[in-house]
Every structure is written in structure tokens, then in C-alpha cells.
Amino acid sequence: MNKKKSILESNVLYTIVAIIAGFLVGAIFLLIAGISPAVAYGKLFDSIFSKPKYLVWTLVYASPLIFTGLSVAFSFRTGVFNIGAEGQFVIGSLVACVLGIVLKLPPVLHALVCLVAAAAAGCIWSLIVGVLKVKRGIHEVLSFIMFNWIAFYLSNYVVNLPGIHRESSEATLDIAENARLLLPEGIRKALDCNAAHWGILFAVIAAVVIWVIIEKTTLGYKLKAVGFNRNCAQYGGINADGSVLTALGISGLLSGLGGAVQVLGMAGRLSQFAGQEGFGFEGITVALIGGSNPIGCIFSGIFYGAMKYGGSKLSIVKAPSEVVDIIMGCVVLLIAISHVFKVFVLNAAKKKEAK
Amino acid sequence: MGRTSHMDESKVVIQMKDIVKKFGDFTANDHINLTVHKGEVHAILGENGAGKSTMMNVLCGLYKPTSGQIFINEKEVHFNSPKDAIDIGIGMVHQHFMLIQPFTVTENIILGMEPTKGLSVDKATARKKVLELSERYGMKVDPDAKIEDISVGMQQRVEILKVLYRGAETLILDEPTASLTPQEIEGLMEIIDNLTADGKSIILITHKLKEITASSDNCTIIRQGKYIRTVKVSDVNENDLAAMMVGRDVNFKVDKKDMEPGEVVLEVDDLHAKDYRGVEILKGFHLNVRRGEIVGLAGVDGNGQTELVEVLTGLRKAESGKVTVLGKDVFNKSPKETFANGISSIPADRQKHGLILEFSNEDNLILQHFEEEPFSNHGILNRKAIKKHAEKLIEKFDVRPRGCAEAPAGTLSGGNQQKVIIAREVTNDKELLIAVNPTRGLDVGAIEFVHKYLVEQRNKNRAVLLVSFELDEIMSLSDRIEVIFDGQITGSVPGKDADEKELGFMMAGGKTNE
Numbered sequence: 015m016n017k018k019k020s021i022l023e024s025n026v027l028y029t030i031v032a033i034i035a036g037f038l039v040g041a042i043f044l045l046i047a048g049i050s051p052a053v054a055y056g057k058l059f060d061s062i063f064s065k066p067k068y069l070v071w072t073l074v075y076a077s078p079l080i081f082t083g084l085s086v087a088f089s090f091r092t093g094v095f096n097i098g099a100e101g102q103f104v105i106g107s108l109v110a111c112v113l114g115i116v117l118k119l120p121p122v123l124h125a126l127v128c129l130v131a132a133a134a135a136g137c138i139w140s141l142i143v144g145v146l147k148v149k150r151g152i153h154e155v156l157s158f159i160m161f162n163w164i165a166f167y168l169s170n171y172v173v174n175l176p177g178i179h180r181e182s183s184e185a186t187l188d189i190a191e192n193a194r195l196l197l198p199e200g201i202r203k204a205l206d207c208n209a210a211h212w213g214i215l216f217a218v219i220a221a222v223v224i225w226v227i228i229e230k231t232t233l234g235y236k237l238k239a240v241g242f243n244r245n246c247a248q249y250g251g252i253n254a255d256g257s258v259l260t261a262l263g264i265s266g267l268l269s270g271l272g273g274a275v276q277v278l279g280m281a282g283r284l285s286q287f288a289g290q291e292g293f294g295f296e297g298i299t300v301a302l303i304g305g306s307n308p309i310g311c312i313f314s315g316i317f318y319g320a321m322k323y324g325g326s327k328l329s330i331v332k333a334p335s336e337v338v339d340i341i342m343g344c345v346v347l348l349i350a351i352s353h354v355f356k357v358f359v360l361n362a363a364k365k366k367e368a369k
Numbered sequence: 370m371g372r373t374s375h376m377d378e379s380k381v382v383i384q385m386k387d388i389v390k391k392f393g394d395f396t397a398n399d400h401i402n403l404t405v406h407k408g409e410v411h412a413i414l415g416e417n418g419a420g421k422s423t424m425m426n427v428l429c430g431l432y433k434p435t436s437g438q439i440f441i442n443e444k445e446v447h448f449n450s451p452k453d454a455i456d457i458g459i460g461m462v463h464q465h466f467m468l469i470q471p472f473t474v475t476e477n478i479i480l481g482m483e484p485t486k487g488l489s490v491d492k493a494t495a496r497k498k499v500l501e502l503s504e505r506y507g508m509k510v511d512p513d514a515k516i517e518d519i520s521v522g523m524q525q526r527v528e529i530l531k532v533l534y535r536g537a538e539t540l541i542l543d544e545p546t547a548s549l550t551p552q553e554i555e556g557l558m559e560i561i562d563n564l565t566a567d568g569k570s571i572i573l574i575t576h577k578l579k580e581i582t583a584s585s586d587n588c589t590i591i592r593q594g595k596y597i598r599t600v601k602v603s604d605v606n607e608n609d610l611a612a613m614m615v616g617r618d619v620n621f622k623v624d625k626k627d628m629e630p631g632e633v634v635l636e637v638d639d640l641h642a643k644d645y646r647g648v649e650i651l652k653g654f655h656l657n658v659r660r661g662e663i664v665g666l667a668g669v670d671g672n673g674q675t676e677l678v679e680v681l682t683g684l685r686k687a688e689s690g691k692v693t694v695l696g697k698d699v700f701n702k703s704p705k706e707t708f709a710n711g712i713s714s715i716p717a718d719r720q721k722h723g724l725i726l727e728f729s730n731e732d733n734l735i736l737q738h739f740e741e742e743p744f745s746n747h748g749i750l751n752r753k754a755i756k757k758h759a760e761k762l763i764e765k766f767d768v769r770p771r772g773c774a775e776a777p778a779g780t781l782s783g784g785n786q787q788k789v790i791i792a793r794e795v796t797n798d799k800e801l802l803i804a805v806n807p808t809r810g811l812d813v814g815a816i817e818f819v820h821k822y823l824v825e826q827r828n829k830n831r832a833v834l835l836v837s838f839e840l841d842e843i844m845s846l847s848d849r850i851e852v853i854f855d856g857q858i859t860g861s862v863p864g865k866d867a868d869e870k871e872l873g874f875m876m877a878g879g880k881t882n883e
Contacts, residue, residue, distance in 0.1 A: 251737055
């Protein structure tokens with residue numbers, strides 16, 4: 015009985031229910047569009063699971079999402095809302111890309127420099143917003159949204175600079191091999207995935223580090239204290255403004271790293287954007303599905319990565335890939351209201367018990 | 370007490386019979402009974418967590434009882450929602466007001482039941498209705514003022530008007546005096562009298578025995594979820610009530626050994642500070658507190674006490690002046706520095722400053738010490754040490770329920786939350802302990818406990834500054850009483866021969882011989 019109760023109380027169950035419900039809602043839209051859900055979903059699962067290399071691709075797609083998911087989850091846990099993960103991601107990828115093209119360094123070191131610089135850039139990008147919040151009282155959500163667009167246009171400007179831009183294309187020159195995060199060629203061949211890179215490993219390490227910070231350290235204690243109750247934290251001698259800045263800095267750093275992993279790993283160059291790419295916003299989804307738990311973000315990031323990768327192949331069966339967005343939207347919505355849902359289920363269980 | 374009862378014993382308006390309410394395995398209400406007559410003021414007395422709120426939530430339709438019956442006007446009813454209870458004439462005034470700050474008084478009162486004219490709200494009629502109600506029961510409110518601009522007392526009157534506007538015949542007042550000044554409490558008592566004179570019934574939930582004897586006809590006592598008994602208030606005294614509530618005799622008198630105050634610990638000199646609006650509120654304030662004494666700062670709320678404590682604990686920057694602890698300058702220092710220099714405090718608002726409700730009790734207990742050994746080492750928290758520390762304090766300070774170290778502080782009752790804060794601050798063992806309204810909203814058992822620890826600090830030769838709006842508390846604990854009025858000390862009397870009238874006179878701004 016107790017075991018059953020703990021299952022009913024755990025969030026994982028509701029997340030899974032929400033995901034299933036999301037698929038059902040997606041099926042309705044597919045039916046409306048005159049496409050058989052069985053065919054579309056069949057293709058979706060096929061494109062994720064039918065070959066080992068597809069699973070590798072899933073992880074490639076997941077890596078940047080885990081980073082932005084962690085970035086947003088960390089901000090949620092520390093009482094700020096990093097809706098600027100998008101901008102930090104762009105800045106991170108821009109810095110990594112430019113340094114990857116411009117610098118001439120030996121292997122490993124080159125990649126390391128790019129990663130560190132991108133992390134620092136994402137951190138600073140977020141800190142500017144933090145300083146505006148702390149010193150001038152400007153709400154971070156406002157400035158973050160504006161900073162997303164600044165990053166967007168800045169990136170497009172830099173991409174078109176001479177020395178960076180590749181003639182008669184929409185993209186930059188290729189990043190130096192030494193700066194790339196690709197797995198050794200032999201392994202990539204064996205996996206049958208040309209873009210397989212170290213990103214997923216970095217993402218998992220980052221998730222564990224963030225989990226340790228939040229749960230096990232005095233830094234996490236401080237940041238959470240300020241996030242939950244700023245007044246009490248201040249009363250207890252914690253520097254609240256400093257904590258807000260630290261939280262935003264770390265959050266920005268994670269998104270910046272995500273951008274670097276994407277460009278140094280999978281992409282190898284940066285293209286001119288037509289619209290915001292959405293890795294940062296997808297990070298919000300990842301964080302929400304992962305329950306703002308860093309370890310949860312690994313799984314939700316992989317889930318989202320799989321959906322993105324599988325969704326990209328839906329056009330083969332003439333299903334719009336947007337159906338994936340509908341499913342993800344429903345999942346987030348259902349998770350948001352799962353609390354209400356949970357109360358119903360627990361009440362029903364209790365009533366049954368009483369009988 | 371000179372009050373006339375308006376109770377009509379022939380008419381029973383509310384009857385709760387054998388109410389049982391279980392939450393899982395926990396029985397919050399165990400066969401509770403209650404009978405309320407027309408025009409009666411019926412007090413419900415019980416310790417924190419005794420089940421008073423559960424009982425009232427059953428009565429106002431928020432909870433469904435597990436078993437038992439409710440009769441309204443001698444007809445059995447089954448509430449499915451609070452709306453059913455409101456429709457039948459039961460209105461609840463919550464301890465924490467549920468008002469929309471930027472809305473006006475009228476808007477708040479009519480919210481959800483707006484008189485309409487066509488499609489729009491008929492503001493003129495609404496305003497008239499509000500004025501009518503407020504005049505009828507002698508409740509002064511400004512119908513056009515915004516909630517954020519009016520006093521706590523007036524906000525409470527708005528809450529009462531809100532339920533009257535919805536046609537309440539029985540009003541449940543949950544801890545109505547918890548946040549009121551003595552003057553406002555007097556006003557509330559008058560309102561209760563006016564309401565009962567008009568045939569309304571009042572259920573009064575309170576810890577304050579004095580208010581029960583002053584205002585109620587009958588009193589129902591519950592303890593640990595069980596119905597103890599209902600007594601006629603005129604037949605009992607405060608000691609009887611307290612004993613019935615706690616289940617043992619309660620010592621109201623605080624035992625203090627005689628002590629000679631030692632060296633000056635806190636010295637405040639010519640302190641000037643502004644309040645949140647930027648208006649000067651401390652106007653050349655002087656105070657000193659010595660070792661081995663409890664100094665009580667008496668005064669009506671809003672005369673600068675809050676700001677004084679904020680300045681002393683580093684939460685507010687003062688304009689000018691001098692503040693020292695054992696000769697060390699702590700003027701305009703950060704909270705961390707004032708703490709390091711020997712000031713610990715029990716804050717007035719335990720949920721705003723005292724605790725992080727989402728944090729576990731063990732984490733709350735290390736608020737000022739989480740960066741110190743043994744609780745952390747090189748930035749890594751030592752969960753074992755934190756837990757051990759918490760378990761020790763929970764045991765020593767009798768925080769209930771036992772074994773709550775890992776539970777969020779928000780799950781504790783108010784009294785136990787306060788115990789957690791006191792456990793933390795007292796074990797800080799600082800030279801000066803500032804306690805601000807330390808027993809606000811607590812029952813007599815918990816009050817006794819808090820007072821014991823304040824006296825213990827004094828007996829350990831520490832300095833204690835007690836800031837309280839409860840004159841009784843100040844008089845029973847203080848070795849010396851300083852009266853604050855309009856940002857200055859207006860009088861000082863030894864605690865032993867303090868006279869309530871004289872203090873009241875000084876608190877209202879009258880100066881006595883210096």
C-alpha cells in the first residue's frame with residue numbers, strides 16, 4: 015500500500031502521464047490534418063529507435079538542450095527566471111565560433127579555450143542583466159528578452175564580417191578541426207554518425223555538478239535561501255544581491271556552454287539566423303519537464319532531443335514536423351496543471367482506501 | 370466586565386455534533402461539539418494545532434467532515450463548498466486578510482457580488498451599501514481608500530464588512546486581534562457588541578484569555594483535537610481557562626531572581642532614521658541595555674519600534690547617530706556584521722524574516738552558521754552534523770512534531786515555528802538578544818516557554834531588549850521599561866513598580882517626570 019502511495023505521489027508518474035496525453039492531443043491534430051497518427055508516430059519512433067545511429071543522433075540533438083535546460087532549471091531553483099538562455103546560447107556559440115575560426119592552437123587546448131571563452135561570454139551576458147536588476151531594479155524578464163534580440167542581431171552582424179564570413183554563403187567559415195569536439199574518427203565511423211561529439215558527456219557532467227551545487231554546497235544553500243525568501247536570507251546575513259548575481263552568472267554560463275557545444279560539436283560553423291533558433295526557449299521546456307531537477311534535465315533533454323530528431327523526419331510521411339511542437343507544448347501545459355491532477359488521483363486513492 | 374449579553378438562548382443557530390475530521394491517519398478533530406445561539410459570542414479556545422482551524426474550516430464548508438452532523442437553524446446541512454456556507458449565512462474573517470491591495474475598500478467588499486447596472490458595476494449603489502453597513506455597526510471605513518493605504522485595523526473592518534455584505538448571520542473571527550494595537554482591539558470589541566446587539570452570532574477563535582473573559586458568553590475548549598468542554602465564561606477565570614486548554618496548571622507569573630545589571634552592552638545615541646516613505650521616524654532616539662537586564666520597549670505600533678530594530682540588526686540604514694555593542698561600533702553595519710558583533714534577534718515577522726518556509730527545519734536552524742564548521746567544510750554541507758544539531762535543538766526546545774528536522778518549516782504550526790527561531794537565536798549565545806513581539810499569536814503554553822528562555826538569557830548575564838505591543842508581557846518580564854512615542858523615549862520606569870495607567874499615558878505621548 016505504501017509503495018503504491020509513493021508512486022502516486024512521485025512526479026515522474028505525472029510526467030509520464032503528461033507525455034502520453036501530449037501524444038494523444040497531437041494525434042487529434044494529425045487527424046484533423048488528415049494524417050494517420052499511426053503512420054506519423056510510427057515514423058517518429060522508427061526514426062529514433064530503429065537503428066543505433068539514430069540513437070546517437072538523438073544524443074547529439076539533446077546535448078545543447080540539456081545545457082539550456084540546466085541553465086533555466088538552475089535559475090528556477092534560485093528564484094530568478096532566466097528567459098534569456100536563448101541570448102546567452104547565441105553569444106556562447108558566437109564566441110566559440112569566432113575563436114574557433116580565428117585562433118590557431120593545438121588540439122584539445124583550442125577547444126578548451128573556445129569552451130571557456132563561450133562560458134565566460136554567456137555568464138557576462140547574463141550578468142549585465144543581473145546588474146541592471148540589482149542596481150536599477152529592472153525586472154530580469156524584461157531585459158533578458160531584449161538581450162535575446164541584441165544577441166541575435168549581434169550574431170548576424172559578426173557572421174557577415176570579412177574574415178569570418180564564407181563567400182557566397184549564409185554562414186561563417188568552418189571552425190578549425192582542433193577546436194571541434196567531435197569524437198575520434200574511428201568511433202564516429204563505428205557509430206555511423208559523422209557529428210557524434212563529446213557534448214553529451216559534458217552535459218551529463220554539468221548536470222551532476224549543478225545538482226551537487228544545489229543540493230550539497232553552502233553556495234546552493236545561499237542561492238536557494240535568497241530565492242525562497244530574500245528577506246529572511248538578508249536577515250541571516252546573506253548578501254542577497256550578490257547571490258542573485260551569482261545565480262544569474264552560473265545560469266548564463268551554462269547556456270553559453272550549450273551554445274559552444276552545439277557549434278563546436280554538431281554544426282562546425284554558424285549560420286545567419288532568419289529567426290531565433292529556440293535552444294534557449296526549448297531549455298525552458300526541458301527544465302519544466304525535468305521538474306527543475308538537474309538530473310531530471312538529462313532525461314527531459316534527451317526526450318526533447320529525440321522528438322526534435324525524429325520530428326525532423328516526419329516530412330517523409332508528409333506529416334508536418336510542427337506536430338512535435340504541439341506535443342511538447344501539451345506536455346508542458348499538462349505538467350503545469352499536473353499538481354491539480356495529482357490531488358484528484360490522491361483523493362480518489364484515499365477514498366478507495368477508506369472503503 | 371460590564372458587558373451586556375445579547376444572547377437569545379431559545380434560538381440555536383449553529384450546532385456541530387460529533388464532528389470527526391481525519392487527514393490520512395491523523396485525526397484533527399475527534400468528536401467535536403459546538404452550539405451557538407443567536408446573539409451569542411462563543412469563544413473557541415485551544416493551543417496551536419489543537420484543531421480549531423480544522424473545525425472552523427469544516428463549519429465554513431472548506432473541509433468535509435469524515436463523520437458528524439452540522440445543523441443550521443436546527444436543520445441539517447451538507448456543505449459542498451464554502452459558497453454553500455456563505456449562502457446559508459456563515460462568514461469567516463481570516464487571520465491573514467484576503468484583500469486586494471490596489472483595490473478600494475468598496476471594490477474589495479463587493480468583489481464577486483457586484484451590484485450591476487446593465488453590464489457595468491453600479492459603483493454608486495455599491496458605495497451606498499457599504500456606507501450603510503459601516504454606519505449600522507459603527508465600523509468606520511473610508512469606502513474610497515485603497516487597501517494599501519489604510520491601517521491594519523481598518524483592513525480588518527473591511528474584512529468584516531465583506532462577510533456582512535454577503536449576508537452573514539454568524540461571523541467566525543479567526544485570531545482577530547493578533548495584529549491589532551490595544552486601541553484597535555477596543556474598537557473591535559465594540560464592533561462585536563454592535564453586531565450581537567443586532568442579532569448576529571460571533572464565533573471567536575483566540576489564544577487571548579483576557580479577550581475571552583471580556584467579550585464572550587460561552588467558551589468551548591478543545592485540546593489535541595478532542596472536545597474538552599463548554600463553559601459559561603462568567604463562571605470561570607483566566608487561570609481555569611488556561612488550565613483546561615493546556616491540560617495542566619499554567620504559571621502566568623514569570624519567576625525572576627534579583628540581579629544587579631552590569632556593564633552597558635547596547636548603547637544607542639541620538640539615532641535618526643527614516644521609514645519606508647522617507648519620513649523621519651526615529652528622532653534622536655536614546656537607549657541603553659545592560660548585562661543581566663531585560664529592557665522592555667513599550668509603545669503603540671508605528672512609533673519607530675520596527676525601524677529601530679531594523680537599524681540595530683542591519684536591515685535599514687539610519688541617517689545619523691551612534692550605535693555600539695560593548696563599545697564596538699555597529700552603526701549602519703550589514704546584518705552579518707551586527708550579528709558578528711553580538712546582536713541576535715527574534716524578528717517580529719517570523720514568516721518574513723524568521724524562517725525560510727520552504728527550507729527544512731534543520732536548514733533553518735543553521736541560517737547564520739551554514740558556512741561554519743561543523744555544518745560545512747570547504748563549501749560542502751555536512752548533512753549529518755546539520756541533522757544532529759537540529760535533532761538536539763528540536764528535543765531541547767520541544768518543537769513538535771518530533772522528528773521534524775527534515776520537514777519544511779512551513780509545515781509547522783505558528784508556535785512551533787517560533788520555537789525553531791528561538792532555538793536558533795538563543796543558542797547563538799550573543800551578548801544582546803532583541804526579541805520583537807516574541808509571543809505574537811502563540812498560546813499560553815508556548816508563551817510560558819518563550820518567556821522562560823528570555824529570562825534565562827538575562828540570568829546568563831546577557832542583555833535582552835524586548836519590543837512588544839503587549840503591555841502585559843512588557844510589564845511581567847522587564848527589569849526596566851522604556852516608553853517610545855513618536856521616535857523618542859518619553860519615559861523610563863523600573864519594571865517592578867510599573868503602573869499600567871502611567872505607561873498608557875506615556876505611550877499616548879504624555880510626559881511624566883523625567
